[in-house]
Amino acid sequence: MTTLETFRSALQALHSHRLRSALTMLGILIGIAAVILTVGLGQGAQAQVQAQISKLGSNLLVVTPGSTTSSTGVRGGRGTSSTLTNADAQALTAVSVAPDIRAVAATATSNQSVTAGSTNWTTTVVGTTPSWAQVRSRDLSAGRFLTADDIAQGRAVAVLGTETVTQLFNGRSPVGQSVSINGSTFTVVGVLTAIGSTSTTANEDDQVIVPQTAFATRVAASSARAAVSTIYIEATSQGTLTAAYQEAKSLLLTRHGVTTTAADFTISSQQSLLQTATATDRTLTILLGGVAGISLLVGALGIANMMLVSVAERVREIGLRKALGATPSAVRRQFLFEASSLGVSGGVCGLVLAGTGAVVLPHFLSQPVTISATAAAAAVGVSLLIGVVAGVYPASRAARLAPIDALRND
């Protein structure tokens, strides 16, 4: 008997028990759809995190004042009394001691009420240097960024985030206009390109960037003039991030005259923070995927059960087929084909359901669902495997039946 004929017989048999076949298939369908969707959700979340990493600058190290014993790099006592200074930032730019550091930007921040005409908006004012734009991988949508000259001259100029522009200028072009911060008038020279808000960080589109010199004299409290709240370091590449980390650490330890255990600063990479988030997502994915996997297993048991019932109630038919010349392997093949057809059709329908879910779900969960071609192929492969494995025992039982015993069965 040819493979095609075996397949045809198998489909005929499934067709003659339509309802039972459909219900059995449903078990695999639900299992496959559940697995694909949970894995897809997990991958979607991870892709989102990856996108955030690149938004923040992937080669970025962040030095904050205060120590922490936590290995996850969570900040300690920020702002209590800053131990970082502009001089620290200057020292880090020296190529001789820190060859793997490309650029350094020290920032001091302060929450201030900013006024434009009669409009008032409370936002973060950041005092920094021209390298900030490079280190934070930010572009301008209008005007220019801070220049070395602005720093040297202590000019009162400001670059605004798009959200800040919307709040203060209500859509009008702000370049050339002036804003008032802490009683001083700053001229707006540029607008940052929006990067979209990210869930793990402050709103990067709502801030006012000013030269650190102007910040020290016009914005900061007099006691904290030389202090910076954060130093951003850009490594020369992602591969040198660890080297840059070591260089920055030993340099700052030396400058502050302390040992590692007494370090008064913390260096973390954005990546390490996000990796923690990714790891959490992954744990959740594995957990949910496991639950979904169990439902797939239940589906497999459903196929095995249906095939066993089918063998039991078709004993006469099997006996007759053997009496008419079906070899044990032909009988085994037919039952294996039946089981694997159930598995594969359940898998394909599950894939279709998951595909629909991937389109519909993001509207309700505000979470992207990624279904990769590999996941789809694996799902169909797995459902075929399930069908075969679940079919092996019933099929070999059918194949072993002696023709006359089977025929006598009533």
Next chain:
Amino acid sequence: MSGPVLSLRDVRKTYVMGDLRVDALAGVSMDVYEGEYVAVMGPSGSGKSTLMHILGCLDVPTSGTYELAGTDVSRMTEAELAEVRNRRIGFVFQGFNLLPTLNAWRNVELPLLYAGVSRDARRRRAAEALERVGLADRLDHRPGELSGGQQQRVAVARALVTDPSLILADEPTGNLDSRATADVLGLFEELSSAGRTIMLITHEPDVAAASARTVRIRDGLVDLATAGAA
């Protein structure tokens, strides 16, 4: 050499049910030669069907040997037996054994399916076989839509469809009226004169009379005078 096609030596078939032992066959020795037309007669429960099942390689003796065309059947593998059943033997079951979900021609084509015959040829040969038993107009009927006699003729058509050299028929005319019986016997006559070996079980002396030899069986034993054994 032209030894017997079917050769049984001291074949026993014992069924054990609890304490009860039933000797369905109690030591049968018999020979059937190529091209013979043999009828088997005997009272109900005498072991006729059991004998037929063993000859058709559907069942195995508890003891004794059965040689089919010189080959000891007990030495054949399952797959070889399947091939023998498929290519050499046409079996008409006492209880028809048609598949209720398949229509007449699909039932008849089954042996051809396992012989690897193409779909078109199967359909053609199944239709021919059904025509020979007078059911040309019932190709698409399912067993449930046929009378008992018609079902029996479908079973006969299925046994003939592969054109086997050995036909084993367990009461093939049991449900037929005299005209249909005559038709089926005519068919066997035709096959016999074409050189096929035929063995049929019957209760009717008329039917047995059509054959060249009648084997009588009683209580699991064959009447020695009719066994044809050397």
